[in-house]
Amino acid sequence: MDYENGEVDGEGEAGYNNSHRAFLQAFLARSVLTVDEIKPIFAAVQTAHGRPTLTGDITEPEITNAIHTLNSRLSLLDLEIRSTRSQHQDRTLVFALVNTTSDPLTQAATTRTPEEIAFVKRVLDAMFEENNTPNREVMAVQRNRALQLARVREQRQSHVNEHDDEEENGTATQTQTIGITIPQAEKVLRDFVSEGWFEKSRAQYYSLAPRALMELRSWLKEVYNDPADDESGEEAVVRIRDCEGCREIVTVGQRCGNRGCGVRLHEHCTQLFFRGQRSGERKCPKCKQEWTGSDFVGEKAVAGAGRRGTGRVESEEVDDEDE
Ligand SMILES: [Zn+2]
Ligand SMILES: [Zn+2]
Incomplete structure (x- = not known):
């Protein structure tokens, strides 16, 4: 590897060095990394710079320190490396590069079509509304149900306004089918699993993976929790x-x-x-x-x-x- 010839391979300003660069490159390529995936990257960079290091020598505090240094730089770009533990028994520590400003569906717009994003939103609605009631907090959606959401019939009300001055101005309801094909939906779901957004269980349920939980944290609450409305007297709905x-x-x-x-x-x-x-x-x-x-x-x-x-x-x- 040919790292910046001539640059001193030590601490740069604010302790930012080649290890951090290599680390960031790994994140840009993968977006999500488990602690066990990070350790060998660290060890390899250190070794490449004349400090032979074994994967087993890398400690969690070292990783946390490196991330701290990286985040102080990344904040200028509205990016942040966050970590969380898997909700499953293994409790794997997972890190993800997260965009801190724009909402996730807006970000997805750079790589997905509007129809695909609308499909993903329907899948999320199925997880957090349809399958998340006071008696049954499943928060996951089975594959068959998700694929049914590829195409949906949408009712559109169009205003009929032929006679401006008459009372009979009405609305006509049109039904149209919108969405994407089943193979397209299958591909979106597959991509979302491989990109670390969704997890798929043995029983074919899709649920949110750690990356999505880190990135969607506040968005999920904004979208699916309704605060109490004092005027109408409606009680708060807390789904998340x-x-x-x-x-x-x-x-x-x-x-x-x-x-x-x-x-x-x-x-x-x-x-x-x-x-x-x-x-x-x-x-x-x-x-x-x-x-x-x-x-x-x-x-x-x-x-x-x-x-x-x-x-x-x-x-x-x-x-x-x-x-
Ligand atoms: Zn907990
Ligand atoms: Zn209780």
Whole structure:
């Protein structure tokens, strides 16, 4: 490798050096990296600069320091490297290069057609509205259902205004089919998985991957949570909730058994959270009801609803008629 000949291979201004450059290049190529993917990159750069380093020698604080230095530069470009842990039991530490200003669907517009973006929005609506009701917080959408959303019939009201001065001015409803083809939808879903936005489970459910959770954090709440409206007296609707332990969004985890209670915890956060409470005597910190550990958020909530003997159609129009 031919790194900037003549430049001193040491600390540049503010400690920014070739390791940081190489690190940033890796992020520009991949966008999402796990801690185990970062370590060998670090080790290779150090070794290339005369400090033979093994992957196993790289520590998490070293990585965190490097990211800190990088972020101070990236902020000028409205970019930031964020990290989060996977919501699954492995708790893998994941880093992603995140755009801090424009909303994610606007960013996607540089690589996707408007029709593809509209399809992705319908898939997100299916995750966070259709499959996320007070009784069933699945927050994931099955592949078949996602593909049904490729093409949708849209009703358009067009104003009929032939007789300006008559009362009969009315609206005509036109129905048109909009969207993308099934193969196009399949490709978008495949790309979203390989780019680290979506995860696909064995049972063919799509859900948000760590990259999306990092990047969509505030957007999801803006779009899917409705604040209470004092004037109309409407109560707040909270579809996206944070973990009581780590304060990150929960789309896979546990919920309080009390349907009216908003406390959620990641599976692995329960251990830390209830430390000090004897297991079997775990109580919800808000409503004090016993914490069951068997009320779930995520794909497991599908089975959970059935287990309660209330049937699959527990809440409104959640199920596909054609299955
Ligand atoms: Zn948590
Ligand atoms: Zn509770």
